[in-house]
Amino acid sequence: MEKLYVLYDPRCELCCRLKNWILAQRSWIGLAVVEQGSEKAKRLFPELDRIATNEDLAVISDEGAVYLNDRAWIMVMYAMVEYREWAARLTHPLLMPLARQAFAALSKNRHWLSKMLSAEDPEAIAGELRRVELEPCALPAGNAPVSTVREYLL
Numbered sequence: 108m109e110k111l112y113v114l115y116d117p118r119c120e121l122c123c124r125l126k127n128w129i130l131a132q133r134s135w136i137g138l139a140v141v142e143q144g145s146e147k148a149k150r151l152f153p154e155l156d157r158i159a160t161n162e163d164l165a166v167i168s169d170e171g172a173v174y175l176n177d178r179a180w181i182m183v184m185y186a187m188v189e190y191r192e193w194a195a196r197l198t199h200p201l202l203m204p205l206a207r208q209a210f211a212a213l214s215k216n217r218h219w220l221s222k223m224l225s226a227e228d229p230e231a232i233a234g235e236l237r238r239v240e241l242e243p244c245a246l247p248a249g250n251a252p253v254s255t256v257r258e259y260l261l
Contacts, residue, residue, distance in 0.1 A: 110137040110169040111186050112151065113179075116161065117142045129183060136186035177207045 113129060115122040126140045141148045143161055152167060159165045159175055166179035174182045185194035197206040 108136060108168045108170050108172075110139060111182060112167045112169075113138060113140045113183060114143045114148055114152075114155075114159075114165040114167070115140055117145075129187075132190075133188040134186045135188060135191065138183065138186055177203075177209075181206060 113126070115126045117123065129138055129140060132138075141151065143165075148155070155165060155167070155173075158173055163175050164179045166174040166182045168174075168182075181194045181197055184190040184197070196202055
């Protein structure tokens with residue numbers, strides 16, 4: 108695998124900021140960003156609408172593998188020099204639920220986050236963030252001992 112295509116929502120401020128951040132990172136695997144629903148995206152990936160919706164984060168390798176949502180974000184991290192180790196950690200069975208839940212929380216609130224990112228008053232943003240309620244992460248059945256969890260967090 109030499110290249111990953113990251114499809115992003117150009118109407119989402121959070122997505123656009125993440126796109127710019129991705130492009131500024133050093134990577135082991137080439138990263139190309141493509142606007143979802145654009146002519147380029149339709150030309151490159153004509154079958155994508157059968158697999159993913161416009162609400163999904165989609166990453167497609169030059170070999171044709173398709174990664175969606177939390178797995179897509181982990182693949183982007185895996186491609187980056189500074190974040191490959193984090194990608195490996197997040198795929199561990201103890202941490203994958205955390206990765207899924209974090210991605211779901213961000214994705215579900217991305218339009219609200221976009222609005223906050225474009226707001227000019229930091230105090231208004233802080234006030235809104237204080238009101239956000241997060242669900243606790245669920246560990247897999249047979250919860251692992253704390254020492255096992257620590258090994259993967261260090």
